[in-house]
Amino acid sequence: MNLREKLQELNLTLPEVASPVGAYLPAVRTGSYIYTSGQLPLVGGNLRYQGKVGTDVTEEEAYEAARICALNALAAAANAAGGAEKILRVVKVTGFVNCYPDFTDQAKVLNGASDLLGKLFSEGHARAAVGAISLPLGTPVEVEMILEITE
Numbered sequence: 001m002n003l004r005e006k007l008q009e010l011n012l013t014l015p016e017v018a019s020p021v022g023a024y025l026p027a028v029r030t031g032s033y034i035y036t037s038g039q040l041p042l043v044g045g046n047l048r049y050q051g052k053v054g055t056d057v058t059e060e061e062a063y064e065a066a067r068i069c070a071l072n073a074l075a076a077a078a079n080a081a082g083g084a085e086k087i088l089r090v091v092k093v094t095g096f097v098n099c100y101p102d103f104t105d106q107a108k109v110l111n112g113a114s115d116l117l118g119k120l121f122s123e124g125h126a127r128a129a130v131g132a133i134s135l136p137l138g139t140p141v142e143v144e145m146i147l148e149i150t151e
Contacts, residue, residue: 002084002085002087003074003078003084003085003087003120003121004083004084004085005085006119006120006121007084007120010119010120012071014071014074014075014078014084015042015043015044015071015072015075016075017072017075017076017079018039018040018042018045018072018075018076019045020037021040021136021137022136024037025037025080026039026076026079026080027073027076027077027079027080028080029080029081029149032148032149032150032151033091033146033147033148033149034077034080034081034087034145034146034147034149035144035145035146036073036076036077036144036145036146036147037076037144038096038136038142038143038144039069039070039072039073039076039142039143039144040069040072040135040136040137040139040141040142041064041065041066041068041069041072041139041140041141042068042072043068047137047138047139048064048065048068049061049062049064049065049139049140049141050137050138050139050140051098051138051140052098052099052100052103052140053097053098053099053103053109053140053141054099054100054103054105055100056140057140059105059108059109061140062097062109062112062140062141063108063109063111063112064112065109065112065139065140065141066095066109066110066111066112066113066141066143067112067113067115067116069095069112069113069141069142069143070093070112070113070116070117070143070145071116072143073143073144073145074087074120074145077145077147077149081147081149086149086150087147087148087149088147088148088149088150089121089123089125089147089148090117090121090125090145090146090147091125091126091145091146091147091148092125092126092127092128092145092146093110093113093114093117093125093126093127093128093143093144093145094127094128094130094143094144094145095109095110095113095127095128095129095130095141095142095143095144096130096131096132096135096141096142096143097109097110097129097130097131097132097140097141098132098133098134098135098138098139098140098141099131099132099140101131101133103131104131106129106130106131107129109129109141110127110129110141110143112141113143114127
């Protein structure tokens with residue numbers, strides 16, 4: 001089952017590709033790989049959550065923010081690939097969590113992205129979950145991906 005079919009089965013829709021907040025492309029294709037830029041939890045062009053995880057944003061909200069980021073990254077990748085059905089697998093996910101130095105549950109927050117991707121793809125992915133003192137627009141989470149596509 002390809003990604004488009006799996007999304008339909010789970011009653012999910014890829015959002016419109018978010019406009020960049022700087023001088024970059026949402027995703028770039030090179031050979032059989034797509035590299036996405038960092039995606040924020042934007043819904044309809046608006047930031048769904050804002051602030052630091054653990055104080056302004058709960059871990060549960062940050063988990064949901066990571067899930068939204070993953071959908072936005074898939075949308076950017078599908079656009080660059082020429083369709084969601086061309087995405088074979090997610091190779092790597094890198095997630096950044098806006099938090100204070102004593103917050104240590106970045107991995108739990110990024111499970112929001114990984115759990116969703118686990119439902120969409122049969123193969124797992126590599127991942128990094130990194131704490132950051134600040135992220136663009138005050139977002140609590142930012143996610144980028146490397147994906148393999150059909151030629």
